[in-house]
Amino acid sequence: MNQTEIVNIFTKKTLALTFVLSAAAMAFAQEKAGVTGMIVNKNNQPVPYASVTFSNKVNKTLSDAVLTDEKGQYSLELAPGNYDITVEAIDYKNSTITKNIAGAGNIGALSIEPEATSTVGAKTQEIQGVVITAAATKAYKVELDKKTYDPSQDIVSKGGNLQDVLTNVPSVSVDTDGTVSMRGNTNVRFLINGKPSSLLGVDDGANALQSIPADQIERIEVITNPSSKFEASGTAGILNIILKKDKKLGFNGSVTGSIGYLPRTNLNANLNWRKGNWTWFVNGGGGYQRNESTSRNLTIRKDDISALDPTKAFPFTQYSNQDGKTKREGDNYNLNAGFTHDFSDKTSINFSGMIRSFDNDSKTLNTYNEIVYANPTTYNNILRERNSFGNSKNFATQFDLGLDQKIGDNGQLLAASASYQTNKTDGVNQIVQTSFKDGVLQSTGNSINNVTTNSQTDTFIGKLDYELPIGEQSKFEAGARYDYNKNTYDYFVDQSNNGGTAFTRYDFTSNTVYSENILGIYAQFKSKIGEKFAYQVGLRSETSKIDINFQNYDENGNPKYTPEVNKNYTKLFPSVFLSYDLAKNNQLLLNYSRRINRPRAFSLIPFMSFDDDRNYFRGNPDLNPTYEDSFEFGYNLSKKKFTFNPTIYLKRSEDEQNRYQYVDEAGAVNTIPFNVGTETNYGLDLNGTYDPFSWWKMMLSADLYGYKNTGSYNLFPDNPKTLNDFSGTGFSYRLRFNNTFKPTKNLSVQLQSFYRAGEKTAMNNRKAMYGFDLGASQTIWKGNATIGFNIRDIFNTRKMRNYTNNAQFTREMEMQWQPRQFALSFTYRFKQGEKVDTKPKVKKDINSNTNGDDDQQGPM
Template identity: 80%
Template structure:
């Protein structure tokens, strides 16, 4: 693509957003005076990093706050008026004075007294078991999770959520966008602590690519959640926290990105805090193009037509598929909200999100096939009789699909935090309503040419229309009761309701004939799910080193599926599936402090993997007539028992966090595959046998020099599967044996270099070893990324450049071998890419809000709305 074309795309797709997203930067202006002062202790010693809040008695909008520097001094621009000044600092009592401020200048020293305690220092009396690393580290380890900071990920600058997840410890992203943790793809995604319509109906790659990296504050990796979390997601939980700046005054940043394959983005993060009010706005959009390639080689093992074919029809002997798909589209998102503190005990928060994307797709697949042909008829007994000799014929087919998919999602959240009494009791309630609507169409043109007879055999045109929508409601209430200084009791309830509607229509025309309905693919489905969860947990300490937390969660699940399709006589068939079950999910967390910054952690939890909606809905996609997938409405949940033993070590230069884990599941969901009468491979999920996973998850950092930082993430894991299944018991050749075992590993290694104060560059490499699963032998894969970052304009601007997949090696390759066929597949979701980004930050100093809060609001929760904590 020419340089001018890229510039034109950037101008057309994103330049207009600049005026909309930065207009708020000029919304607030008032005549102010500059004041200064100091904060000192009772013996006249300076108090560094103290919070000084100025509350205007006539107009709360003129209130402001700041922090003292290391010498106890501060400066602030403020509107003249009468102010109540509150001074707060760790280890000191709160101070309160009143001053009339009319002119600029020094307002003198403000004095505060030390906090009275057994050690005369409040911080020395605080007990805890949470281990965190220094703020300069890319991730920190806590009792119940790992937290990844994407701000130090230079490679992902200007990218999206999928790019960021590729570098998160314990997380892997396949080339098709499938996310897994420790080899398990049953990951539960949360946005700000709750399921979100931002991630779409199917949590696919399009949704991951629609959330810009610049809007992500951190990602929390929770591999073994406690009973306070919902029980779904046997792999664990990924909680994506979006940015909401906590600095006083008006602050923000704007980031623009341009890249190739063409990618343009413009995103902004704005916040304004005055007095008891906080507003924030994150928004942006852009244009992206990608190109994926697929190669499939399928060979049936026997030439005997009656040996393998289920219905004894002629079938394809071998097929070589070569496909290329081009996608391009726009995406836009907006996340805005506010928080208001009515008093020291009551706070509310309200936020809303909107996301949309519009994607065009052009997919071309070519097939070179060898078919056995014969003429047959049914005799009076219903047996198949061959009329003529079998022949071998070569066919060349092309299948071109041109389509569009539009998606629009909304979400509204509300929360109330109420402190009860003065001993730390807290009651919180929150609600969320979400919608997601997706409309798509594809026009598929298929031509078949017989190279043996030199005759064009088929010219087919198919129209595929899909419409789906989801409505979700989440209501939640929690209560916390401190018991003494070392214990806490927590309890709560949560209700989730989801209603999904899917309409699928396929029509067909052969040559110049009118379009007729393909009744074998047309269907309508209504899927509804309601889950009521109730939990209670207790945490405490025994002595100074041992802490524990025990919890129990109960979930009542109700799932209803109403399915309409057509039989072979084109008669409408209605069917329904109803599931209703109640299960219990205990959790136990233990910790022991060996020494300072050395800790052993042991935990256990029971989890559930509920089948996703598309795994239960029994309609088939028409996108690829050589590969069909359809759901199984009789699919049951998988239950898993998970154990972990971890160790944490941290000091100035090193953090070291190895974790041994063991998981065993019941009624494991496996995908059964067979070849139908047309030669297509059909895939259906079934509950088959058990699965055992065990391994060592190792994460660590090492800073050999101030200018060189290293991060290592490795997962060495083994697995064992048992069970077998046959959809056609009369044909032993169609038996799928899911039994097997193996061992594999993944390694990711990051190096960040800072040769000068303002220049940084980063090298990220990964290697994923080969792995044998129940149905596939996955081959090894590796890749290398490069990123550079240059700070300019006294830290207010940053120029970033990155190259992802430098050697163009990020390709997924699988080999399948069963009684019916062998298949070799290679897929590359997108080729090598590079991007150039520029970030500009505008702010009112570095004033951070340190005022104690009742509870972190819905968008700044440390561990999401379900504030999972281990022993105190």
């Protein structure tokens, strides 16, 4: 791939979108001038962190606001005109003057008077009327019930996607194939703006993560132990992706374009407009990406096949070596738009719509070299080549409507919302296979299979939340939520041998309809005892009704009788959160919650994919949910130069779901999920930041964890010989270390590194893996634009390696999802200024989750 080809790809895929978004930006742009100034007190001393609001007397859309820095200074861009300048600061009187801004320059120092009742050491008063939010000084923040990560300071992910951002979030790990885990557990529940979203489809995997640009993410909330207010699904916890919805006055936004290798091009825009009681936003973009992955498998069988069937001792596969290489390329587009309208101070409505699509092509070449024994002394050498040519198209939509109604004047709030989502995927894959036996083409040596898949998910979510403040420090919350999901999967395979007539492979063709109805209700109460101790207790009830209709066929195409799977159960999920303030920004946290992991549709139906005839996964209709009790004890210390947040956790699961493997007569490895006994997980999750100098910031994340699993399982209930008692233990750790350097005011350099130690799981012994990433960004054009460059996996070491050794076979596997990549990005920002919220600021207690709930419309 030469430079000309990369440029041509970028031009063809994104040039049209560039013109459209740039035209939109220029249409709203205003000629502005750089204005600076300073806020001082009557002793001419600087006043840090004061809010300065510039209200244009003719055109309110030209108004803006800013926050002073530690030296009481500020700067912003303003259009020329007459302005009312209002200054607000803690322990000072509000001050307003009128001034004409004729052009760029320093407007001098503005003096403000202290409150008459203010004395040194007096209790700080809340600012009423205007809330100014400054840029976060640290990328990672700890709150009572969650931790938040700000990707705006993640230079390495500039121009990337959600998968790139998640690789740097503390307590979160992303495997090379896009699998996301928290503290070693892959049962992660994804939310977007507080709701399950069709943008992250159930079965889209890495494609879905790569379709959400990093530039559209406001923050990521890591909720390792969710309260009863959240849905009970996800034993690992919840990752809540908050997309950008700016609240700045007037028109503002940014446009980001990037280009990289292996070819990756992206163009995304975040546009916002606020006027009067209306706030509009639109985030959208698209991109093109190529990817290459490699895999290697070596399977050696050790046992006699009579362990599965006493009548058969031979033939069986003794040795199988597989090498694979896959090339993928595809386009992805997304659009997220909506508005908020305030009918009054007490009533507001919001509406948003999201659309995502991707179109991927793939080409895979697998080479198999196998030795098959006909008897103990005679064997055949079989060589097979299996080429796959696939295409997958996905289209997902989501529409959300919400109503917020304040009741009375004591802070009561009633919030209602509804969401309708669809996710449709169509795939076609042609598999061409050639087989040689001892160098001679076999009678069915040339075969062609056509695999067609169609799946669709329809989702409806309706919920109602109520908040009742009680006094100054207490709050009662209650609500209900109804989820309906219907998933349909159609899978069809045909085959032709040596150019003959195609016939249907009924052993793989199937149709599945999966539906679930979940009704959840909750109530929780939060309060404080004294000034230091806070608590929150809650209880959630969820009633689940799951129905699965699976239809497959016999060798003649006649429908088989497959009993419908029906599961109905009601369970309670309590939660308790406690906190104690040792001192200012020095806190102890203790919490407990009960969670559930419901089996996914593919884990329940006896369906097998034809994509790889040496590795099969088959569902288990008898699979039950896993229930987990989770305990956490944490400490949070936050100082100006460093933060320290260690958390000890313990989780105990009932009916743990594990995947177990065996080799069949043809030598293929089969994987089936089972509920196996109990599992106990424990560990230390340690996160911290340290700023040794103003130009150097460090962030360290470490997770040391272990597990113990006990139980028994039977791969074949009719054969008592296959009953196995199981007992497993393991311990591992993960480290992530990020350094950000700022050698000049406008230049930032970031070096990220991680190490994942080896881990022994129920069936696999995973080898260690490490990697390094590098990023740099340069701000230009008086802060209105940024040029970024990054390299991911500098030493090309992100390779997943597993080793399996059991009584039946040994297996070595190595897989690399994508090789080293680099990207160059350019971001342009217009109408910059601090966020302004003209609504009265709500007094926040230690238990509040106001920031998250405002953007999420409640996490039910």
